[in-house]
Amino acid sequence: MKNNDLYNESNRATYCPEDDKLRLYVGRVPRPEYDALRAEGWQTTAKQDCDFSAVWSIERENTALSYAGEIDDEDTPPTERAADRAERFSGYRDKRTEEATGHADDYDSGPQAHGYQSEKRAQRAAARHDRQADLALTQWDKADYWTERTAGVIANALHKSSPAVRMGRIKTLEAELRKLEKSWVESTAEEQARFDAMRSVVEHAAGSGEKFVPMEKHDFLWTLSSIRQKDGTPEDATSTTEQIARAVVSSALGSGWGNPKAWEALAKEAREGTRPALAIAQEWLEGRTRPAEWDPESSRACRHLRMRLAYEMQMLEAQGGRAALVEMVPGGFLGTHQIVKVNKSNATGRVVSVGIMLPTHGRNKWGNESPGEPALRLEIINIERMKQDTYRAPTPEEAEAYAASVKAEKAARPKSTAPPLINPTLEDAQRLQALFNAEAVRYWEKAHGRPLAGAPSYYTPPEVGEVQELTQAQYSAASKGSYARHETREICQGGAVASKSWNRKNPAPVICKVRVTGYNPHIVVRITDKPAKPLPAAMWTSPETVAPENVTA
Numbered sequence: 001m002k003n004n005d006l007y008n009e010s011n012r013a014t015y016c017p018e019d020d021k022l023r024l025y026v027g028r029v030p031r032p033e034y035d036a037l038r039a040e041g042w043q044t045t046a047k048q049d050c051d052f053s054a055v056w057s058i059e060r061e062n063t064a065l066s067y068a069g070e071i072d073d074e075d076t077p078p079t080e081r082a083a084d085r086a087e088r089f090s091g092y093r094d095k096r097t098e099e100a101t102g103h104a105d106d107y108d109s110g111p112q113a114h115g116y117q118s119e120k121r122a123q124r125a126a127a128r129h130d131r132q133a134d135l136a137l138t139q140w141d142k143a144d145y146w147t148e149r150t151a152g153v154i155a156n157a158l159h160k161s162s163p164a165v166r167m168g169r170i171k172t173l174e175a176e177l178r179k180l181e182k183s184w185v186e187s188t189a190e191e192q193a194r195f196d197a198m199r200s201v202v203e204h205a206a207g208s209g210e211k212f213v214p215m216e217k218h219d220f221l222w223t224l225s226s227i228r229q230k231d232g233t234p235e236d237a238t239s240t241t242e243q244i245a246r247a248v249v250s251s252a253l254g255s256g257w258g259n260p261k262a263w264e265a266l267a268k269e270a271r272e273g274t275r276p277a278l279a280i281a282q283e284w285l286e287g288r289t290r291p292a293e294w295d296p297e298s299s300r301a302c303r304h305l306r307m308r309l310a311y312e313m314q315m316l317e318a319q320g321g322r323a324a325l326v327e328m329v330p331g332g333f334l335g336t337h338q339i340v341k342v343n344k345s346n347a348t349g350r351v352v353s354v355g356i357m358l359p360t361h362g363r364n365k366w367g368n369e370s371p372g373e374p375a376l377r378l379e380i381i382n383i384e385r386m387k388q389d390t391y392r393a394p395t396p397e398e399a400e401a402y403a404a405s406v407k408a409e410k411a412a413r414p415k416s417t418a419p420p421l422i423n424p425t426l427e428d429a430q431r432l433q434a435l436f437n438a439e440a441v442r443y444w445e446k447a448h449g450r451p452l453a454g455a456p457s458y459y460t461p462p463e464v465g466e467v468q469e470l471t472q473a474q475y476s477a478a479s480k481g482s483y484a485r486h487e488t489r490e491i492c493q494g495g496a497v498a499s500k501s502w503n504r505k506n507p508a509p510v511i512c513k514v515r516v517t518g519y520n521p522h523i524v525v526r527i528t529d530k531p532a533k534p535l536p537a538a539m540w541t542s543p544e545t546v547a548p549e550n551v552t553a
Contacts (some may be wrong), residue, residue, distance in 0.1 A: 001206055013025070014075070015056065015064075022036075022061065025051060026068075041060065056304060067238070093438050132272075163320065166315060169327060177306065180305065231243065298358070304312065317397050328383075329394070330342055331403070332392060343355075352384055353380050358376065400421060419511060423530050423531065424514065440521035444461045464519040467523070486516075488516075490513055493509050
């Protein structure tokens, strides 16, 4: 809350980047101010030197400036506050221990037998004596509670200041800053479009006396996307000036900037079309700065995050740094293991994980015994919170030896012969389609038996598929997206379509790839504006002639 009447020379406001908190030293405040501070998120700190504290925000910074005029650095870091808090808790513990001891002594010094008085007095004395024991036990429990709280306060302070946790804060701050900067760019572009739209309205309507198109009452509250949807504008089409002008009226005039009542009246005139568009546009543009002239540094939230990031990075460097800040290369060492792969973040450009080769000991990646497992397996290790000295750069000799081993391994690796993609001739496409149709009929008969004469349609075999001829542009458009029906499939010897599942073996070796669509039966797709080639002769060989050991998965 901005209020110059709150300023007093005795007030003081501070900010601590370690916990991102603002603190007010203002003493007791009137009840209305107290309620306003509490509503804004300020917490009272009766046991600390300051009077109010809150996590930084633009509104709370304005409040602190209203009270103190300027914001100083906080003299007491969170670690010292944690130590003071632990000391205060130790006092609570000692007090509860003393009270428990006193109650226990009172219980021991009390009479063990009650009965020389009247019956009622004896019962009250016995109950009073038993309460001393209950109070002693209760105070002992409270003493244990404050002991645990003291240990927790110290552990929490150490945890927050540890380098690994600080690295996590840096990642969070970077993500928040990227999000703010992205929203800044988007809002600037959107406001520039509105500004240009209003400028075009002024230029077009000058001297004409034209008015905005009268709009429905609810249309006034719509966004540009809703207006486009209502008008039926295609997604790839550009918004018209009239659509953007309507969005300007909806968002800008309806937002209540400046004097809400004045904007409400102006918006009503625009909505009903009772006032020239030129006058409305000029009034909207009056006193506004072109978005292209906005200063990105004027965003206080972005500037605050950048300053926090600089502080956290500096503190991290003083604590020894993190492995994520080191430039790693394949061939270096993570501990005693040589790095074979380095993964970097697209957003920050820093290393986030590395790959090293670890022994499998005859077990798969889930820990189960698997005799067929190789001796070594690539493991991806996240290094963002590891210490800086965990990584060791390779010496020139080690780097040369690693490059030679990579080259030798690549040369020894068997070259994979991927099946070729063939655009079949019309004759071969029809021949392959006949095999697809026959396979679909066999599959149906295996599930339902041979068809009966006069049976319903759902008891008849699938329809015969025909070759589909498309241009390359048509096929590309039909094969886009995760759920497209047109795709490229591997074809096995004998004309069977290879399975996509990793745990199912194909009935015969894969011969080539063909474009297909549909299912049961598959439909062969032939590209008409590309050269056609005959399918390999092995395609038409019966798969029974292939030895079992030659069948590929």
